Amino acid sequence: MDLSTWNYEASLADFNQRLAEVSDADLEALRLEYLGKKNGLCTQLVTALRNAPRELKPKLGKDINLFKKHIEQSFKARKPAKSAQKAHGIDLTLPGVRPDLGSVHPLSMTLDAMLDYFSRLGYDVADGPEIENNFYNFEALNTPASHPARDDADTFYIEDPSGDLLLRTQTSGTQIRYMETHQPPFRMVAPGKVFRRDDDPTHSPMFHQLEGLVVGEGIHFGHLKGSLEDFARHMFGEKANIRLRPSYFPFTEPSAEVDVSCVFCEEGCRICGYTTWIEILGCGMVDPNVFKAVGYDPEKVTGFAWGIGIERVAMLKYAIPDIRYLYQNDRRFLDQFKVG
Amino acid sequence: MYFQYEWVAQYLENAPTLDRMMDILNATGLETERKGDGLEIEHTINRPDAMSHYGVAREIAVKNGSPLREPKLFGGDIAALEGWTISSDDPAMCPQYMGLLVENVKAEPSPQWLVDRLTAIEQTSHNFLVDLTNFLLWEFGHPSHAFDADKLAGNQLRVRFAEKGETLTTLDGNDHKAEGYLCIADAERPVAFAGVMGGANSEVDENTTRLLLELAAFDPVQVRYTGRDKQIHSDARHRFERGIDRENMDRIIRRFLHLLLEQQPDARVIGLLDMNVAPFERKSLVLRRQRLDQLLGISLPDEQVMELLQRMAFRPEKIDQGWRVLPPGYKVDVTREVDVIEELIRFAGFDLLTSELPAMGGSSYRPQPLLVGERLCRGVLVGMGLQQAVSFSFAPEDAEALFAAGGEPMRVRNPMNIKQAVMRRNILPTLLACVATNAKRGLRRQQLFEIGHVFDGGREPHHLAMVLGFDRDRASWFEGDQQHPFYHIKGFVEALAERLGLALTFRSDVPAWLQQGEAVSIYLGERLIGGMGCVSSKIVKFYEFDQPLVVAELSLDFLADHDLPLPNVTELSDQPAMRQDMAFVVDRHHEVGAIQQHILGLNPEFLELLELFDVYEGKPLEKGKKSVGFRFHFRAKERTLVSEEVAKVMETVVESVRKTFGAVIRI
Numbered sequence A: 001m002d003l004s005t006w007n008y009e010a011s012l013a014d015f016n017q018r019l020a021e022v023s024d025a026d027l028e029a030l031r032l033e034y035l036g037k038k039n040g041l042c043t044q045l046v047t048a049l050r051n052a053p054r055e056l057k058p059k060l061g062k063d064i065n066l067f068k069k070h071i072e073q074s075f076k077a078r079k080p081a082k083s084a085q086k087a088h089g090i091d092l093t094l095p096g097v098r099p100d101l102g103s104v105h106p107l108s109m110t111l112d113a114m115l116d117y118f119s120r121l122g123y124d125v126a127d128g129p130e131i132e133n134n135f136y137n138f139e140a141l142n143t144p145a146s147h148p149a150r151d152d153a154d155t156f157y158i159e160d161p162s163g164d165l166l167l168r169t170q171t172s173g174t175q176i177r178y179m180e181t182h183q184p185p186f187r188m189v190a191p192g193k194v195f196r197r198d199d200d201p202t203h204s205p206m207f208h209q210l211e212g213l214v215v216g217e218g219i220h221f222g223h224l225k226g227s228l229e230d231f232a233r234h235m236f237g238e239k240a241n242i243r244l245r246p247s248y249f250p251f252t253e254p255s256a257e258v259d260v261s262c263v264f265c266e267e268g269c270r271i272c273g274y275t276t277w278i279e280i281l282g283c284g285m286v287d288p289n290v291f292k293a294v295g296y297d298p299e300k301v302t303g304f305a306w307g308i309g310i311e312r313v314a315m316l317k318y319a320i321p322d323i324r325y326l327y328q329n330d331r332r333f334l335d336q337f338k339v340g
Numbered sequence B: 001m002y003f004q005y006e007w008v009a010q011y012l013e014n015a016p017t018l019d020r021m022m023d024i025l026n027a028t029g030l031e032t033e034r035k036g037d038g039l040e041i042e043h044t045i046n047r048p049d050a051m052s053h054y055g056v057a058r059e060i061a062v063k064n065g066s067p068l069r070e071p072k073l074f075g076g077d078i079a080a081l082e083g084w085t086i087s088s089d090d091p092a093m094c095p096q097y098m099g100l101l102v103e104n105v106k107a108e109p110s111p112q113w114l115v116d117r118l119t120a121i122e123q124t125s126h127n128f129l130v131d132l133t134n135f136l137l138w139e140f141g142h143p144s145h146a147f148d149a150d151k152l153a154g155n156q157l158r159v160r161f162a163e164k165g166e167t168l169t170t171l172d173g174n175d176h177k178a179e180g181y182l183c184i185a186d187a188e189r190p191v192a193f194a195g196v197m198g199g200a201n202s203e204v205d206e207n208t209t210r211l212l213l214e215l216a217a218f219d220p221v222q223v224r225y226t227g228r229d230k231q232i233h234s235d236a237r238h239r240f241e242r243g244i245d246r247e248n249m250d251r252i253i254r255r256f257l258h259l260l261l262e263q264q265p266d267a268r269v270i271g272l273l274d275m276n277v278a279p280f281e282r283k284s285l286v287l288r289r290q291r292l293d294q295l296l297g298i299s300l301p302d303e304q305v306m307e308l309l310q311r312m313a314f315r316p317e318k319i320d321q322g323w324r325v326l327p328p329g330y331k332v333d334v335t336r337e338v339d340v341i342e343e344l345i346r347f348a349g350f351d352l353l354t355s356e357l358p359a360m361g362g363s364s365y366r367p368q369p370l371l372v373g374e375r376l377c378r379g380v381l382v383g384m385g386l387q388q389a390v391s392f393s394f395a396p397e398d399a400e401a402l403f404a405a406g407g408e409p410m411r412v413r414n415p416m417n418i419k420q421a422v423m424r425r426n427i428l429p430t431l432l433a434c435v436a437t438n439a440k441r442g443l444r445r446q447q448l449f450e451i452g453h454v455f456d457g458g459r460e461p462h463h464l465a466m467v468l469g470f471d472r473d474r475a476s477w478f479e480g481d482q483q484h485p486f487y488h489i490k491g492f493v494e495a496l497a498e499r500l501g502l503a504l505t506f507r508s509d510v511p512a513w514l515q516q517g518e519a520v521s522i523y524l525g526e527r528l529i530g531g532m533g534c535v536s537s538k539i540v541k542f543y544e545f546d547q548p549l550v551v552a553e554l555s556l557d558f559l560a561d562h563d564l565p566l567p568n569v570t571e572l573s574d575q576p577a578m579r580q581d582m583a584f585v586v587d588r589h590h591e592v593g594a595i596q597q598h599i600l601g602l603n604p605e606f607l608e609l610l611e612l613f614d615v616y617e618g619k620p621l622e623k624g625k626k627s628v629g630f631r632f633h634f635r636a637k638e639r640t641l642v643s644e645e646v647a648k649v650m651e652t653v654v655e656s657v658r659k660t661f662g663a664v665i666r667i
């Protein structure tokens, strides 16, 4: 072996090419040619190094060492490919050992998309109790005891001596609490569970709502319309349009129902009832009586409020056929939300 | 509520087509669908004015600015009724009661036109007299009632609350205790629930010749209470509890007479007694231009405002500030300035509004530690492969009680079924029900968590619950899973605690819902915040679990005042580490945690990390012994350690462990 003609780069390139071309049958022969203990090239190189000129030894030693390591690694890496076909090897088509993928509940996914939008716009997020009293759920919201919306048929009541406790039918009570502790101007949203005595494929006795409230001087109906339009485009895409229809809620006046243009069709489909519009939320200008209940001057400040059902949006977005799927936590259902 | 197109159209000049009518009504806020030859309208609570064919026509007339065709009325004189008394104990309960007495009437079959009208809106025809009152209800929206005057005792009617022992059999044949409910009574007994339903005792029948027609106004709240308690959902109740048009009552009497005499010209109008103890007066309201613009954000031109107010019969008068208006009797929900504004924009149309975003100073967003912390928890758990669940806040009483430490849950007074009878004090009762259902469907392997409110007296703590369900039959489970399930749930809790920067401690005394010896209580400082491990055998039995299962439930309320850890980077040493493995053989009753704590408590010099790498029992160890293997990582900051230094430290450690735990070094 003559080290004066040996060149690290050339020799390595030569090896790489031969390894790439060698069949599995000839692999062992190639290995012996390079790594054989007695006559392998590496052994020869190490032997030759002893007789090399002293001044060349450090560089040559380093090169040879690297060369040998590379060759050893290369054979190791090549080995599985060869032995995969043997009985003791591994089957590359078997599934990998992998950690589980978790999943976020579709209601959270939907709510997060909304909360992210509103908090980026500077809306505060408030949480409130699910068991409310008559004042926060009804009276402060301009819904006196004589109001038909107070019928037992809709509201779950809690057994207690005062007879005053109930499961909130809307998250608006959280907004009343917020107004009691904050001064305008502000904008806020209140997400949470709400309860109504209803149970069928599109209604659940417990469901989720997000309600929004913006209060300040100079807030008018046009701001409500613009805000909801922008929100609808965030949730349903840039092409989404909204349509307002007059409606009635005890705590807003004027009030409106809001339809969003159907995201599934252009000329009408089953989901939109062949109308091209999907009813999605209720809204209005805050009733002066609500402001009075929290000690704001309704002559000075105005505001708008809206409420949206999270289930409805989630069901539309993910084509969920039955609202009950959302609370059964069937693993086959949850597994479908590992994507996205 | 269903309306016949042709019937509505008869009150309109140039009536629009059915489809056009539908669009107009939808635009004004009456949610309308086409159904056959008519309109199905879903009224909001504030719209009794449109719960009649005339009312629907009026809505269209106002929107279109076209005139109404008024129905024909009786134009003759009506005498005052003598020899009868009508009274109201409380004017607030019944401010007005008109009693019209007509003799020589016949309860004969109705003429075809009337039968057709009622049939078209799915009403049953009874006899002409009753059908007429029903027709009037559907024409004008004001319920009236026909008494057989011969069945009324003492020529008197009194609106009063029924007294103790009084009863009433209503027209639908049901018997009711009447005490405390607003009734119409003759000289002897109640003959009708005011505004809800008449009594069988004074009903018009085929022998009736003398008719007393009631047209009255009742307190909506009383009507609602009677109807709700007696579970009577009549058309009359539906309208009275929303409000009726006091200004239209004279006209309805004349309309009734017109229709009656047209069919039965021999009927004798004896007289009308109009008890009116609180006459209706229009309330004057001021609509300010400034307020109108402030709320709508646009300025409707003066002429348009005036035009719309006139169309709605508000009798507007221009004043300096804006307008003075007198809303008509049919606008029962217009009592304030803001109500007038709503009516204006309703008919002007929301399309006129601008669409803009409010310009509002700085952000209102103030991150709330509890909400931020919860979302962080969720992210961590999902990242570790858990799936988020949502289950009901109410639970079955028996399941809920299994997890509570005594006391009473809050109960739902009117649950829809017994599975929703109490408010949960823990999440696990409802979450495990889902887990059990999954298992019965063959989906045993589950990794679920839920975050939500629970209910504890007047408080609503936020809780986190986790469940790991195992499926030992699964063929290809990987190796790590051969560990006791307890270690899995503990791992999740420990990882979460690390992420949140919590120094949790675990104690072996557990509440009854956890299995002693296979579960621990979780403490944050001295505060008990939850538990984890295997559930009690009682719970296993209750849910019929046939698989290994571990759970955790902890209160997250501490997040409200917990500062999430801020990473604080320490300098990284370039010096090599020295590793030393050491296995101690001790009696098996010694807890590994205690040995580990002991070693760390010695604070060995240069020790950077102590890892547990092996716990082993069995041959060749003696029975009752176990081997606990630790890997010690040593490093000095500024220099390379020499093995003598490490050996010296190890010597101290080994000696101390030997003394404290009777440990022997395993070689």
Ligand SMILES: [Zn+2]
Residues within 6 Å of the ligand: A262, A263, A264, A265, A266, A267, A268, A269, A270, A271, A272, A273, A274, A275, A276, A277
């Ligand atoms: Zn569609």
